[in-house]
Amino acid sequence: MVSTQELGAVTASPTFGGVTASPTFGGVTASPTFGGVTASPTHVGEPTRGGVSASEDHGLYHHYSRYLKETFGGKTYKVVVNSGLTCPTRDGTITKGGCTFCDVRGSSSFFGKQGRGGEITDQINSRLPGTRARFGAEKFIAYFQSYTNTYSDAEYLREIYGEALAHPDISGLAIGTRPDCLPDSVIELLEELAGKHYVSLELGIQSFEAPTLEWFIRGHDGECSRIALRKMRERAPHVHTCAHFIFGAPTDSATAPKDAALEMNEFGVKGVKLHQMMVLKYTKLAEMYEAAPFPILTMDEYAERAIQFLEHLRPDIYVERLQAKASHQAELIAPDWSKTHWIPYNRILKLMQERGSYQGKALGYAKT
Numbered sequence: 277m278v279s280t281q282e283l284g285a286v287t288a289s290p291t292f293g294g295v296t297a298s299p300t301f302g303g304v305t306a307s308p309t310f311g312g313v314t315a316s317p318t319h320v321g322e323p324t325r326g327g328v329s330a331s332e333d334h335g336l337y338h339h340y341s342r343y344l345k346e347t348f349g350g351k352t353y354k355v356v357v358n359s360g361l362t363c364p365t366r367d368g369t370i371t372k373g374g375c376t377f378c379d380v381r382g383s384s385s386f387f388g389k390q391g392r393g394g395e396i397t398d399q400i401n402s403r404l405p406g407t408r409a410r411f412g413a414e415k416f417i418a419y420f421q422s423y424t425n426t427y428s429d430a431e432y433l434r435e436i437y438g439e440a441l442a443h444p445d446i447s448g449l450a451i452g453t454r455p456d457c458l459p460d461s462v463i464e465l466l467e468e469l470a471g472k473h474y475v476s477l478e479l480g481i482q483s484f485e486a487p488t489l490e491w492f493i494r495g496h497d498g499e500c501s502r503i504a505l506r507k508m509r510e511r512a513p514h515v516h517t518c519a520h521f522i523f524g525a526p527t528d529s530a531t532a533p534k535d536a537a538l539e540m541n542e543f544g545v546k547g548v549k550l551h552q553m554m555v556l557k558y559t560k561l562a563e564m565y566e567a568a569p570f571p572i573l574t575m576d577e578y579a580e581r582a583i584q585f586l587e588h589l590r591p592d593i594y595v596e597r598l599q600a601k602a603s604h605q606a607e608l609i610a611p612d613w614s615k616t617h618w619i620p621y622n623r624i625l626k627l628m629q630e631r632g633s634y635q636g637k638a639l640g641y642a643k644t
């Protein structure tokens with residue numbers, strides 16, 4: 277669990293590609309990430325199909341591609357790297373078998389073999405050429421995505437993060453983790469690295485609501501997430517924190533998205549990632565669903581939640597993802613609209629356009 281030792285404030289403002297990566301909003305400079313959970317593509321700045329351009333968000337929300345362009349000045353993609361670490365919900369510290377929604381890959385979107393033994397440099401060298409060829413990428417972020425990538429001592433983490441940063445084609449790190457795996461020594465390391473490099477922490481909040489956290493068997497409560505977010509804001513202000521949420525559990529309250537967005541505004545995160553609850557094969561959720569089917573959101577029901585969240589989110593906070601696509605379609609049980617990216621994505625934007633909705637509207641911000 278997170279301890280409470282105070283660390284001194286750091287005020288450097290490193291730049292990446294000539295652009296300062298730590299603008300302040302209301303005096304807050306922290307920026308988070310998520311906790312190892314995603315079914316999204318590993319690349320960012322993805323070109324669109326079916327209508328709305330990912331790089332042209334129609335002014336409806338602060339798209340991740342804009343944030344990356346401002347931060348790096350060019351097309352930037354993530355290259356998945358495996359840390360070899362596990363999770364407290366997998367090794368028996370909290371439970372075994374993982375959080376209920378999480379698949380056997382620790383929610384990695386990587387399609388290849390999940391090697392745990394390869395050296396970091398070898399992993400980057402083997403995956404980078406394909407990413408460069410496929411997306412025409414100019415810059416790369418080493419993405420420690422699967423499982424809990426701060427679930428070790430700071431010495432080991434320094435070794436693996438340092439190896440990734442030493443690669444000549446790597447411009448920064450994205451590190452997925454849980455809020456209860458951020459001891460002070462790790463926060464101190466992250467802030468130290470963020471003084472010289474781009475470092476994003478993807479923090480898996482998932483929900484602040486106790487019934488949903490219990491439904492997911494997360495093993496931590498909402499207060500644990502608040503403590504982690506507060507510490508990142510105060511002690512690691514140069515780390516770009518991005519918070520990850522899942523909406524659609526039958527335990528969610530009607531105002532869960534709005535309440536979560538308001539908390540993000542308070543904690544000064546740099547970005548957020550949204551994800552519908554999916555039932556995937558080989559998960560605890562699949563067993564629960566088979567034993568007693570529970571309600572699953574329709575595409576429009578999920579869109580309403582995403583819009584509620586966006587309307588209450590400050591416009592300076594980037595949105596890395598509005599919804600997820602199942603990375604491994606053969607393993608998707610529900611909802612079936614998770615098979616595609618563009619249909620639900622375009623549906624959310626269409627509903628926003630029809631009703632004049634945009635990020636921050638409920639807070640009184642003007643449309644940009």
Ligand code: SF4
Nearest residue numbers: 312363374375378423
């Ligand atoms: S903490 Fe839970 S959701 Fe995150 S990778 Fe581990 S098992 Fe999956």
